[in-house]
Amino acid sequence: MNRLFPWAVALIAVFAVFIDIPKHQFSFPFNCPGICLRVGGFSVNQEIKTHLGLDLQGGIQLVLQMKTDEIPAGQSVPDYNERARRVIDRRINGLGVSEPVIQAIGDDKILVQLPGIDDLQQANDIATRQAKLEIKVPDKEAPGTFKSLQPPLTGEHLNPTYVTFDSANQPVVNFEFTGSDADRWVQLSKDYLNQPVQITLDGQQISAPTIQVVFTSGRGIIQGRFTVDEAKQLSLLINSGALPVSLQVIQSSRVEPTLGRDSVNRSLIAGAVGLLLVAFFMLVYYRLPGAIAVLALLYYTALTYAIFRLVPVTLTLAGIAGFILSIGMAVDANVLTFERLKEELRSGKSLRVAVEEGRKRAFPSILYSNLATILTAAILFELGTGTVKGFALTxxxxxxxxxxxxxxxxxxxxxxxxxxxxxxxxxxxxxxxRQPEAARDGREPRPAPAV
Known part of the structure; x- marks a missing residue:
């Protein structure tokens, strides 16, 4: 089994280097920006890239305030905060934003960070629109207006909506009511045949089609003068559900990518300087074992970065700090091993025995110190928020x-x-x-064993 270790370690190194190559920047010979594999009916097409946080990539940051006066008396404000965050999370994930940050600030505020997004108005709309879909019918007492049904027919019980194109090649949003709302939709088509009904979102009309046939199911379409992007955003808002309470933006800011790029460059320089200083110390003080430690450190860096890209880990300045700190931990384990090795050699043991004994004696210290650090990181990740989680994870x-x-x-x-x-x-x-052993009984001195 031990003979397989070198091959396994070498294969891991090759795989890590392959993952680390920025394939988005080198189209040849990497026609796929990640892992693309097809074997018979089995296929893998996984994009691999480095995910940067808001402070490195740039983007939008919003602080939202809940309108707590809309919350019924006796209801929990933190519970409404959590429900609102779940709705916002569904909306933002539907946009394809990589690793957004959505977290509570106190009981009535929500922090939203959207890396890679530069449209502030779009971010405001996605985060704060109530997205309450409602079907209204003609009001006989006020011709030309519409009124809500009792109880209101809303989008609370809908299957996921999707966008298609009608016969005129215009985008439309397909929806389908479920349960009792589907029966109400069918009955509505009977009661208001050849009459218009109004489809509203947050009280604003988005469509007012005329019912021309009696429906047989809960299905329908929303037509309007939509662009494809507008139809997709409408579908996304409906699918994510309505916010349980109104939100207003009390703070918004845009982090420019140029600031993020400067932070990345400074972090890379700090990491490179740290690696060089550590490598210099190890080579000067430990000599050959130090050179081995430098090789192991390069191996460690390549493998760790590959894991960051595979998980993927969103790198922030705090996350990079955690990564650089872990470099010191990597060297610390080697220092323990090499000091034990030197102690065993000074005690008169051969090199081969000293290497093995040094490993055995250093292992408990390495194990417990690493376990303590990982436990601390786990606690920080569980109890921390935002940048603290990034630091703990890396x-x-x-x-x-x-x-x-x-x-x-x-x-x-x-x-x-x-x-x-x-x-x-x-x-x-x-x-x-070691000096040759002293002569005994007048015999010639014997050289000290090397191994």
Missing amino acids: LGIGVAVSFFTAVIVTQMLLHGVIEFASLRRRALYGVEE
Whole structure:
């Protein structure tokens, strides 16, 4: 089984490098920006890219205030806040926004961050529109106007809507009532045959078709002078459901991508400087084991970044800070191992025994320190919000990967180098060469064993 480890580690390295390549920027030889595989009837087409948060990519940030006076007496304000956040989340996910942040601020406010969105008005509309769909019928007492049914026929019980094109190639929104509302829709077509009915959204008319036939099911279409995008947005609003309470924007801001790009560049520079300083220290102080640690660190960086792209993890400045901090944790595990190795060598043990004993003695410290850090990261992720979650997630993943590289990769490389006679000199491991054993009974001194 041990002979398979080097091959498994090498395959993981190749796969990580493949994932890390920015395929969106190199169209050849990567015709697919991710993983594209087709074997018979089985196919995988997964896009892979680095997801950047609002502070790095730019986008829109909104702070929404609930109109608590609309909440019935005795009802829980936090409960309405949670319901409103679920509706907003469905709407934004329908837009395809990557990793939005939607969280409560106190009981009556909601923070919405939309990375990659630059249309402030669209963001306001998506977040604050009530999206209450209602079917109204002609008011006989006031000709030319419409009134609500009793009880109102709303979009509360609808199957998911979708957009198609009518005979004139105009976009229309298809809907279908379910349950008792479907029966009411059929009865409405009987009661108001050859009369117009009004379809409203938040009290505004979007269509007023004339019923020409008696319906046989709860299906219908919403026609209007829509563009395709407007029809899709209407369908999205209906599908996400109506907000349980009105919201108003009390703060809005746009983060420009140029600011995000500057933050990315500074973070990359900080990470590169940190890696170089760590590599310099390890090479100077630990020599050959230090060089092995640098290789393991490069392996760790490639693998961790690949995991970030696969999960995917949305990188924010705090997340990058967690990643850079985990680099220090990765080196810390190697330092523990190498110090134990030097202690074993100084005690007079051979190199091969010292490597094995150093691993055994350092392993408990590495295990418990990493478990403590991962536990802390898990608590921060569970109890934290926003940027704290990003920091905790990248730190936790980084520490878990660093444990793998320290226990498996570094040890595999150490056991590999000691198989070469030219690399067995104790000076290469930061320990002075052993002097020949003192002569006994007048015999010639014996050289100290190397391995």
